[in-house]
Amino acid sequence: MNPMKIFVIIPTYNESKSIGQLLDTLSEKVFKKIPNHQMGILVVDGNSPDGTANIVKTKSASHSNIHLLVEKEKRGIGAAYASGFKHAIKNLGADAVIEFDGDGQHDPNDIPRLIAEFDNGHDYVIGSRYIAGGAIPAEWALYRKLLSQLGGLTAKLVLGLPVNDATSGFKLSRVAGFAENLPLDENQMLSKYYAYKIHWLYEMISRGAKIKEIPIQFLERRSGSSKSTIRDIFDSLYVVLALRFRKNKSPKHKLS
Numbered sequence: 259m260n261p262m263k264i265f266v267i268i269p270t271y272n273e274s275k276s277i278g279q280l281l282d283t284l285s286e287k288v289f290k291k292i293p294n295h296q297m298g299i300l301v302v303d304g305n306s307p308d309g310t311a312n313i314v315k316t317k318s319a320s321h322s323n324i325h326l327l328v329e330k331e332k333r334g335i336g337a338a339y340a341s342g343f344k345h346a347i348k349n350l351g352a353d354a355v356i357e358f359d360g361d362g363q364h365d366p367n368d369i370p371r372l373i374a375e376f377d378n379g380h381d382y383v384i385g386s387r388y389i390a391g392g393a394i395p396a397e398w399a400l401y402r403k404l405l406s407q408l409g410g411l412t413a414k415l416v417l418g419l420p421v422n423d424a425t426s427g428f429k430l431s432r433v434a435g436f437a438e439n440l441p442l443d444e445n446q447m448l449s450k451y452y453a454y455k456i457h458w459l460y461e462m463i464s465r466g467a468k469i470k471e472i473p474i475q476f477l478e479r480r481s482g483s484s485k486s487t488i489r490d491i492f493d494s495l496y497v498v499l500a501l502r503f504r505k506n507k508s509p510k511h512k513l514s
């Protein structure tokens with residue numbers, strides 16, 4: 259199989275305590291296990307006041323495959339990924355893009371497992387917390403465990419999505435025919451925050467992506483704090499209802 263250009267895209271806001279180690283692990287350990295592809299990293303920083311971008315800049319000076327995009331300001335994780343996808347596709351020539359958190363909650367060692375399924379011909383490989391073998395932190399309180407599943411389950415039930423983890427933040431998308439056609443412009447996005455994940459998943463499914471869910475263990479944050487707020491619950495509900503409305507209107511969007 260031809261070598262592909264695969265970019266791990268990492269949005270960051272105040273992740274200075276974990277980003278350096280993550281970049282080292284990816285470039286020194288994980289990428290060495292993927293010799294058949296050309297691996298790169300693109301960090302999209304929301305102009306973090308804690309100096310996250312400086313750490314990335316220093317690493318990129320000695321690693322030509324580490325790239326940095328600094329936004330004017332923090333605009334939401336969805337907006338950051340949209341900029342990152344566009345940059346990786348148009349300027350870096352990505353064949354596939356991987357969404358990956360910068361706070362230590364995703365295990366970099368799972369990346370080769372995602373890529374193996376891409377190599378097997380899948381267009382959209384989802385690291386799933388809610389299939390056999392997947393997990394969220396055992397130490398989370400019950401309300402947090404339930405909350406974590408709420409958005410994804412609502413999306414699955416209301417929209418008939420054929421996946422078990424609709425809000426996973428760890429996934430690989432094929433560019434040709436798929437990521438390149440996502441609604442990446444701000445006026446096309448239903449959410450600039452976490453709920454963009456439900457929208458893009460819906461779009462991928464409507465475009466007939468071959469999907470594979472593989473189990474992942476979602477870890478505890480290394481340091482820093484979550485940027486998710488109560489607003490994201492209502493935002494997710496809005497996105498689910500907006501998509502349901504579209505689905506009713508357009509037979510093209512019939513998923514089930």
Ligand SMILES: Nc1nc2c(ncn2[C@@H]2O[C@H](COP(=O)(O)OP(=O)(O)O)[C@@H](O)[C@H]2O)c(=O)[nH]1
Nearest residue numbers: 269270271303304333334335338360361484485
């Ligand atoms: N550039 C950018 N990154 C963000 C933004 N919001 C979250 N992130 C990053 O996205 C990743 C996941 O966010 P996090 O708050 O940990 O989400 P949670 O794990 O669902 O609580 C982390 O690396 C964050 O620093 C944002 O508005 N802009």
Ligand SMILES: [Mg+2]
Nearest residue numbers: 359361363484
């Ligand atoms: Mg997190």
